[in-house]
Amino acid sequence: MSLLELDDVSVTYRIASGEVPAVRGVSLTLDSGAALGVAGESGSGKSTLAMALLRLLPRDARVGGRILLDGDDVLTMKWGRIRAVRWAEASIVFQGAQHGLNPVRRIGDQIAEPLLVHGLAKPEGARRRVAELLEQVGLPAWRARSYPHELSGGQRQRVMIAMALACSPRLIIADEPTTALDVMVQAQVLTLIKDLVAEHGISLIMISHDLSVLADVCDRLAVMYAGRVVEHGPSGEVFHDARHPYSRALAAAFPTVGDPASRMAPKGLGGDPPDPMQLPGGCAFHPRCPVALDGCASLDVELWPAGQDRTAACVHVRAEEEVS
Numbered sequence: 001m002s003l004l005e006l007d008d009v010s011v012t013y014r015i016a017s018g019e020v021p022a023v024r025g026v027s028l029t030l031d032s033g034a035a036l037g038v039a040g041e042s043g044s045g046k047s048t049l050a051m052a053l054l055r056l057l058p059r060d061a062r063v064g065g066r067i068l069l070d071g072d073d074v075l076t077m078k079w080g081r082i083r084a085v086r087w088a089e090a091s092i093v094f095q096g097a098q099h100g101l102n103p104v105r106r107i108g109d110q111i112a113e114p115l116l117v118h119g120l121a122k123p124e125g126a127r128r129r130v131a132e133l134l135e136q137v138g139l140p141a142w143r144a145r146s147y148p149h150e151l152s153g154g155q156r157q158r159v160m161i162a163m164a165l166a167c168s169p170r171l172i173i174a175d176e177p178t179t180a181l182d183v184m185v186q187a188q189v190l191t192l193i194k195d196l197v198a199e200h201g202i203s204l205i206m207i208s209h210d211l212s213v214l215a216d217v218c219d220r221l222a223v224m225y226a227g228r229v230v231e232h233g234p235s236g237e238v239f240h241d242a243r244h245p246y247s248r249a250l251a252a253a254f255p256t257v258g259d260p261a262s263r264m265a266p267k268g269l270g271g272d273p274p275d276p277m278q279l280p281g282g283c284a285f286h287p288r289c290p291v292a293l294d295g296c297a298s299l300d301v302e303l304w305p306a307g308q309d310r311t312a313a314c315v316h317v318r319a320e321e322e323v324s
């Protein structure tokens, strides 16, 4: 059985001026020990999806579909069960560690907190576990006494990873874990994540706008556009031989892991992502698509088989697969 199964998940934010359909009908599965990358530009719904997995969305968000963690639907779990799941079964490493760390509490106390809250250790045991976790993420044990501002961005992100590992969860969700870091540090943190999940057999969902980063770390990739998955498949194939024109543009925009040049001037992605409140008719990508046909403005193609274990939502893919 899959560790995680998303079945037709949708998230709509209710705001004063109307409804924002941030995630639209996403279905994905994650096997135990596997790593899934979720790619897409800013606003494509990646973070909303990640937050939905642990019911961390604000109250104005309405979530539909099913999110099965070990067969148990997160969306209908009682609050007590959800709190037990967070940290202990699944934890999130957020974008830019400043969001996740309390500036006025020592690092060690913050890493120990989930252990104490979940009753997994007494204070003395928690101190030992904190030292062990700091070592696992490449920081000296004495850093437990430091405050977040005494650490560099890369060190703070290592602390966030230590916190995420504290209760030995089976799933870690890493939302743009290296985006705020410079290129060298980014590579170190990515290697750390890769090694830790492999060593501990943890399943990983990693979110990034940078397809090259995800292809480096993950077994499979899902590419999101305007709240939908538009391509899904083995990461090497999606990165090097994308079938959806949007995935091709995203791969061309970030050709090499952490390439600073591509970061400053992403190639191949003209125009802006659509406003979710005013999505274009038909395929939402058609106004930016270099190979759009007249019909794409009215025809919204579902994900279509696009080779072994792959799907893509594009009229061209459907036509090619139908003749082959």
Ligand SMILES: Nc1ncnc2c1ncn2[C@@H]1O[C@H](COP(=O)(O)OP(=O)(O)OP(=O)(O)O)[C@@H](O)[C@H]1O
Pocket: 013, 014, 015, 020, 021, 022, 040, 041, 042, 043, 044, 045, 046, 047, 048, 049, 058, 060, 209, 276
């Ligand atoms: N609390 C909220 N209320 C209303 N709309 C929201 C809220 N949070 C996100 N959105 C909207 O939902 C859409 C998806 O946002 P989301 O943050 O999930 O995208 P993302 O792909 O993670 O982007 P980024 O990489 O910039 O975080 C966007 O249009 C965003 O403006």
